Amino acid sequence: MNIxxxxxxxxxxxxxxxELLSAGHRACQGCGEVLAVRLMCxxxxxxxxxxxxxxxxxxxxxMYPTTxxxxxxxxxxxxxxxxxxxxxxxxxxxxxxxxxxxxxEIKVVGMAGDGGTMDIGLxxxxxxxxxxxxxxxxxxxxxxxxxxxxxxSSGTPMGASTTTAPAGKVSMGQKTWKKNVTEIMVxxxxxxxxxxxxxxxxxxxxxxxxxxxxxxxxxxHCFSVCPTGWxxxxxxxxALGRLAVETGIFPLYEVENGKYKLSSEMPRKLxxxxxxxxxxxxxxxxxxxxxxxxxSRVNKEHKKLLNKVDCLEAWD
Amino acid sequence: MAKRVGMEVALAVxxxxxxxxxxxxxxxxITPQSHIGEHLSDLVADGKIDAEFVTVxxxxxxxxxxxxxxxxxxxxxxxxxxxxxxxMHEILPIASAMRLPLVMGxxxxxxxxxxxxxxxxxxIMPQRDCGWISLFVENGQEAIDLSIQSFKIAxxxxxxxxxxxxxxxxxxxxxxxxxxxxDQELVNKxxxxxxxxxxxxxxxxxxxxxxxMSDYFTEILKAKNEALKSSKKIILxxxxxxxxxFGRTYKPVETYKxxxxxxxxxxxxxxxxxxxxxxxELQAQGASVGLVKLRLWRPFPFAEIKEVLMKAKRVLVTxxxxxxxxxxxxxxxxxxxxxxxxxxxxVIYSSIIGLGGRxxxxxxxxGMINRVIKGEANVDTYEFWGVRE
Numbered sequence: 001m002n003i004x005x006x007x008x009x010x011x012x013x014x015x016x017x018x019e020l021l022s023a024g025h026r027a028c029q030g031c032g033e034v035l036a037v038r039l040m041c042x043x044x045x046x047x048x049x050x051x052x053x054x055x056x057x058x059x060x061x062x063m064y065p066t067t068x069x070x071x072x073x074x075x076x077x078x079x080x081x082x083x084x085x086x087x088x089x090x091x092x093x094x095x096x097x098x099x100x101x102x103x104x105e106i107k108v109v110g111m112a113g114d115g116g117t118m119d120i121g122l123x124x125x126x127x128x129x130x131x132x133x134x135x136x137x138x139x140x141x142x143x144x145x146x147x148x149x150x151x152x153s154s155g156t157p158m159g160a161s162t163t164t165a166p167a168g169k170v171s172m173g174q175k176t177w178k179k180n181v182t183e184i185m186v187x188x189x190x191x192x193x194x195x196x197x198x199x200x201x202x203x204x205x206x207x208x209x210x211x212x213x214x215x216x217x218x219x220x221h222c223f224s225v226c227p228t229g230w231x232x233x234x235x236x237x238x239a240l241g242r243l244a245v246e247t248g249i250f251p252l253y254e255v256e257n258g259k260y261k262l263s264s265e266m267p268r269k270l271x272x273x274x275x276x277x278x279x280x281x282x283x284x285x286x287x288x289x290x291x292x293x294x295x296s297r298v299n300k301e302h303k304k305l306l307n308k309v310d311c312l313e314a315w316d
Numbered sequence: 317m318a319k320r321v322g323m324e325v326a327l328a329v330x331x332x333x334x335x336x337x338x339x340x341x342x343x344x345x346i347t348p349q350s351h352i353g354e355h356l357s358d359l360v361a362d363g364k365i366d367a368e369f370v371t372v373x374x375x376x377x378x379x380x381x382x383x384x385x386x387x388x389x390x391x392x393x394x395x396x397x398x399x400x401x402x403x404m405h406e407i408l409p410i411a412s413a414m415r416l417p418l419v420m421g422x423x424x425x426x427x428x429x430x431x432x433x434x435x436x437x438x439x440i441m442p443q444r445d446c447g448w449i450s451l452f453v454e455n456g457q458e459a460i461d462l463s464i465q466s467f468k469i470a471x472x473x474x475x476x477x478x479x480x481x482x483x484x485x486x487x488x489x490x491x492x493x494x495x496x497x498x499d500q501e502l503v504n505k506x507x508x509x510x511x512x513x514x515x516x517x518x519x520x521x522x523x524x525x526x527x528x529m530s531d532y533f534t535e536i537l538k539a540k541n542e543a544l545k546s547s548k549k550i551i552l553x554x555x556x557x558x559x560x561x562f563g564r565t566y567k568p569v570e571t572y573k574x575x576x577x578x579x580x581x582x583x584x585x586x587x588x589x590x591x592x593x594x595x596x597e598l599q600a601q602g603a604s605v606g607l608v609k610l611r612l613w614r615p616f617p618f619a620e621i622k623e624v625l626m627k628a629k630r631v632l633v634t635x636x637x638x639x640x641x642x643x644x645x646x647x648x649x650x651x652x653x654x655x656x657x658x659x660x661x662x663v664i665y666s667s668i669i670g671l672g673g674r675x676x677x678x679x680x681x682x683g684m685i686n687r688v689i690k691g692e693a694n695v696d697t698y699e700f701w702g703v704r705e
Contacts, residue, residue: 051384063529069521072515075524086381087370087386091386095390127373130373
């Protein structure tokens, strides 16, 4: 029986009922990112402190004097969520050791969008991961600077039209391949790295729970559909997340102590990327040749991933 | 009994911070601050202080990390200099708006370019309006005392603001000076554990660093302004308590042989002791000169500065930084603003001196002062002293 298709049946038993990101926030209709954050909070539970970067999730949840957060939460600036989280971790560690706070495990989580993770926040993230803090960092990747108005980032996929890399008479839009930050995190030799998508809620929750148990740094790259920025119908958010996975554009996998493993949701045969592109305005302008060129790259990247799954062994 | 030892000032600052039962420090290397961070990490490595020392990958992350730790209720410290302080700049006003009692040591150094590693005040001046309490020291003993006092001031329930202690790079940080460390027991008595208004802990979830638009922004900034202005009262109380416990007195504005002087020279930081020698020399020659030393840069001590300067006919303000195309040195600009509404005010001269580590000698002070006495100094604009043109 497919768990996702029978989600209503399983969800109450498998998922924490307590909402730690409460309703009433200001996210757009069909926002995949806020759904992912909500699921992440459910998986993390109450003994969590979150350090958030500036971005959509920060402005929709913390409009003074209101807050949507039911867990301790801190925002400082755009590029430093990982550094702030590392400070929170160090502070709690010292206070606990010195008996100044009660003796319990608290998971510190840094979170940012693709800009706050892959571009302006990459240095702080690299530093925090390298130093080995006991923290989880989650990138909610909606593939452009959506909060400021759909400008391209290094997470924007090849060919997508954005407000700073627009499609035009002589341009196909984004001219660069998406930066693979998941692999950069793997190269930091952190104990746990995973990709996830809220269209597969149980897979995502399982991964967050796994990352929570890691004593040390962990990283999850979460694909977050953005109807506003992708110019896609808001009711297709879940479907688009699934298509991104099914076409191999955003494969779901884990890397535990260097060992790659595809998630069980990954199909054996990938769908053509046009299935994923056709409902998104950001890809509407692409020619057949351009789509062919991108399809070829997606195939190669997928093969590369399968090779890693087959060949690489865990160090521990 | 407090012991008197000879020690490099940077190391002494780290020792003093180590006396304050800090929980966490994050420091990134930069000359001439590095010895503070190195010695602090020594103290942690040797188990002399029980704290997390986070070896961040930049000053930006240093300030960000101590904000995170301070949010948990930890007592935190960082130190930096010059470019490092400029890199932190973005985060400084956020720290004060979040009302977190961070303590930062600054080994003041010239800001590039050209690249220069030596002392002036061009690193702290651009941070002037960030909402931090800002203090200047003149020697190693003051660096120790003010570093310890800073935790008490910053963490006071009526303050809750970040604070920086300005220690002239090399001129002070790298000097070996005779210093006295207060007894640990007395420090413990003087500086009780931090009590936070709110902390990042699941037992009582709070949201820190919320987003505020025009409906609340002005009120939040006014609150920060009020907190900074009224911190002076707490600073004075802490200095009074310090004087009682340790016998050394501190004031926002200090004077040296300034009574009845017609011409007052104003300095901030380590130049004060050099200026004292110039005053001695000129007074011996019969000149009516005195010295004023500014210790409290923010909140600016308007009342105290007026009280001292209004008695003089002329005031020469020295600055180790330039406000390019502006009113002169940044300190001079504040002094002029403080006196503007007075009807009988002294004539104010502005001298820029000691940039990028250029030595400031007794002869420089006597030269500048004599120029004012002789009526040769330009009152209409600021002057660079000792510059080759």
